[in-house]
């Protein structure tokens with residue numbers, strides 16, 4: 001497999017073509033951004049930590065029967081993934097109220113949510129990723145009804161697997177964001193799962209172990225990511 005030209009550079013990852021049309025290289029950079037790219041910093045080791053963290057999670061999900069784009073780790077900061085047609089919506093599940101839910105609805109931060117809340121957001125930085133519903137997705141043709149149902153089903157299946165994984169390691173999976181794409185006509189999990197795209201709190205102290213440390217200027221961002229990785233058994 002040969003790495004070819006860069007196809008796309010996002011805020012934290014870049015995508016490169018390969019000599020196989022069905023695969024691309026996902027390259028995890030140290031760039032860390034928040035607030036739709038308004039706050040950007042380089043955090044030493046983040047690319048490597050997130051690449052290995054994501055590989056571990058994707059393999060765990062795959063072992064639980066959830067199809068993902070992940071193929072294999074290539075090196076410290078790069079993974080080989082299936083080239084998908086991305087669906088431009090983000091799927092968020094919340095087990096505990098925090099972040100934008102608290103700002104929008106005025107509910108208490110830390111309130112346990114039963115049943116968990118599911119939300120769709122449009123992937124669009126210029127519009128600040130507005131919340132959308134299934135009617136918007138159908139009307140504007142971002143996904144079919146069957147694809148919407150599949151994304152919801154898979155996002156909740158991920159919740160079952162990962163809530164337990166983190167609970168066993170003394171953490172609460174507060175919320176997370178997933179992105180899906182289409183490969184061979186099927187909806188499969190894409191993008192990444194790392195502390196950049198979820199909230200994780202220590203179960204005892206409720207210490208934040210995720211990107212909120214960066215957003216809120218709490219410091220110790222990578223140290224927290226490494227601690228989570230260590231607790232769940234990721235080899236760094």
Ligand code: C5P
Pocket residue numbers: 090092098099100101129175176177196197198199211
């Ligand atoms: O900001 P909000 O509370 O809506 O975020 C919910 C979850 O989705 C958080 O875990 C956050 O890190 C993640 N998220 C993300 N990328 C976005 C928006 C939210 O990873 N563009």
